[in-house]
Amino acid sequence: xxxxxxxxxxxxxxxxxxSVPSIARTYDAILGGKDNFEPDRxxxxxxxxxxxxxxxxxWENREALIRGVQYLSRVAGVDQFLDIGSGLPTERNTxxxxxxxxxxxxxxxxxxxxxxxxxxxxxxxxxxxxxxxxADLRDPHAILTAPEAKRMLDFDRPIALMIVGILMHISxxxxxxxxxxxxxxxxxxxxxxxxxSWPDTGDPAQKSLERAAVQTxxxxxxxxxxxxxxxxxxxxxxxxxxxxIAQWFPETPEVPVPDFEDxxxxxxxxxxxxxxxx
Ligand code: SAM
Numbered sequence: 001x002x003x004x005x006x007x008x009x010x011x012x013x014x015x016x017x018x019s020v021p022s023i024a025r026t027y028d029a030i031l032g033g034k035d036n037f038e039p040d041r042x043x044x045x046x047x048x049x050x051x052x053x054x055x056x057x058x059w060e061n062r063e064a065l066i067r068g069v070q071y072l073s074r075v076a077g078v079d080q081f082l083d084i085g086s087g088l089p090t091e092r093n094t095x096x097x098x099x100x101x102x103x104x105x106x107x108x109x110x111x112x113x114x115x116x117x118x119x120x121x122x123x124x125x126x127x128x129x130x131x132x133x134x135a136d137l138r139d140p141h142a143i144l145t146a147p148e149a150k151r152m153l154d155f156d157r158p159i160a161l162m163i164v165g166i167l168m169h170i171s172x173x174x175x176x177x178x179x180x181x182x183x184x185x186x187x188x189x190x191x192x193x194x195x196x197s198w199p200d201t202g203d204p205a206q207k208s209l210e211r212a213a214v215q216t217x218x219x220x221x222x223x224x225x226x227x228x229x230x231x232x233x234x235x236x237x238x239x240x241x242x243x244x245i246a247q248w249f250p251e252t253p254e255v256p257v258p259d260f261e262d263x264x265x266x267x268x269x270x271x272x273x274x275x276x277x278x
Contacts, residue, residue, distance in 0.1 A: 016115050023169055023217055024113040028088045030058045035088045035119055043216035050212035051205060057266040061196055062090065064245045064272045065164050066097045068194045071250035071274065072160045073101035076192055076238075080159045081107040082149065084137050084183075085166025088116055089123045094162065095130040105129065108149050112136040137166060138174055140182040158190035164272075167197040167231055168210075169219045181233045187277055192238075195231050196245065196272040198222040205265035228271055235275035242273035250274055 016022075021043035029036040029044035032055060036044075047054045072078045079102050083094045086109035098105035109120055109132045120132030131148040143149060153159055161183055170176040184193060200206050200222035213220020229242055238250060246267040247257050258267070 016113075016118070021216055022113050022115065024088050024111060024116055026217060027058060027165070028090065030054055031062065031090055033088065033090055035115070046216050047209075047212045050208040051266055051269070053264065053266045057209075057269060060245050060267065061165050061270055062092070064196055064248060064270070065094065065162075066092055067248075067250065068162070068164070068196075068272065068274055069094050069097040069160075070101065071238075072192055072194065073098045073105060075251060076158075076160070076276075078158050078160045078192060079105045080153050080157060081105065081162060082110065082143075082153060082159055082183075083107060083162040083164070084110045084143065085163060085169075086111050086116060086120075086132075087165070088119050093123075095124075095127065099129070106152050107131075108133060108146075108152050110135050110137075110143055110146075110149075137163070137170060137179055140179055140186075143183065144186050155186060156188055158192070159187050160192045160194060161187060162194045163231075164194060164196045167195065168213070168221050168223070169217070171219060171221065177230055177233055180231055184233055184235070184277060189277060191277040193232060193235055193275045193277070194273075195228070195275075196270055197228050197231065198269055199225050199228055199244075199271045201225060201268075203265070203268045206269050209269045222269070225271070228273075232273065232275040235277055237273050237275045242271050244268060245270045245272050248272040 018037045021039045025036040025040035026043040029040045030047055081094055081098055095107040107130045114134050117132050117134045124130045131152050133146045133148045135143045135146055167176050206222045210222045246263050
C-alpha cells in the first residue's frame with residue numbers, strides 16, 4: 001500500500017465512488033497495482049482467501065491478453081483494436097503489445113469505470129494512436145458511435161474486438177451474446193473477436209472464484225463451456241479454439257503446455273479464444 005498515492009484522490013472525477021469496490025480497481029489490487037482504495041483491497045483479500053494464487057490467476061489472464069494481441073498483430077496482421085472492459089493501465093497493455101509489433105497500430109480502450117479514463121489520459125497523453133472512451137458494453141450503439149472510436153478506427157478495415165475478462169460481469173438477463181452480436185455486426189469481414197471468461201465445469205476452484213466475485217462485486221458468473229462458446233456468436237474459432245488459458249497458445253508456445261490433470265486449481269478458472277469473421 002502506498003499512502004502517498006491516496007493523496008491523489010482529489011484528482012478523480014466526482015462520479016468515482018471510493019466507498020465500494022469497483023471491478024477495475026479490485027482487479028488492479030489483485031494484480032498488485034496501486035490504483036485502488038481500501039474497499040478494493042478488502043475485496044481483493046476475499047478473492048485471495050477464496051482462490052490460492054489469485055494474483056497468478058489475474059496475471060494469467062493478462063498474459064493471455066498479451067498473447068492474443070501478439071497473435072492478432074503478428075499473425076493475423078490486424079492493426080486496429082477495440083478493447084472493451086480494458087481495465088486500468090498496468091505493466092503491459094494492449095497498445096504497447098500491438099505497437100511493439102506494428103507502431104502504426106490503433107487502439108481504442110472502452111471501460112464503463114470513469115477511473116480508467118482518468119488514468120488512461122495521463123498514460124496516453126503522448127500517444128496519438130490510442131484513445132480511451134467511457135462507455136458500457138451493455139450499450140453497443142454508444143460504443144460504436146463514440147466520436148473517439150469513429151475518429152481512431154476505420155470500420156472498413158479489419159478490427160480486433162477484445163472482450164477480455166469482462167463477460168462474467170454481464171448477467172444472462174443483460175443478454176451478452178446479443179450485445180456481442182451487435183458489435184460484431186458493425187465489424188467488416190476479416191475482423192476478429194477475442195474473448196476470455198470463466199468456465200463452469202463443476203470444478204470447485206471455479207465455484208470459489210464465482211462466490212468471491214458475487215460476494216464482493218455483486219457479479220462475476222462462471223458459465224458452462226457451451227455458453228462461453230456461444231459468446232462467439234457463430235464465428236469460427238482459430239486454433240487452438242477455446243481453451244484453458246494455461247493451454248491456450250494461438251502461436252507456438254514458449255513453454256510446455258500442461259495437461260489438465262497437472263494444472264493448478266486457479267488454472268482451471270479461465271478460458272480464452274479468438275474467432276474470425278469471414
Ligand atoms: N480486459 C482487462 C484484462 O483482461 O486484463 C481488464 C479486465 S477487468 C477484470 C474488467 C474490466 O471491465 C474492468 O475495468 C471493468 O471496469 C470493466 N467493465 C465491467 N463491466 C463493464 C461494462 N458493462 N462495460 C464496460 N466495461 C465494463
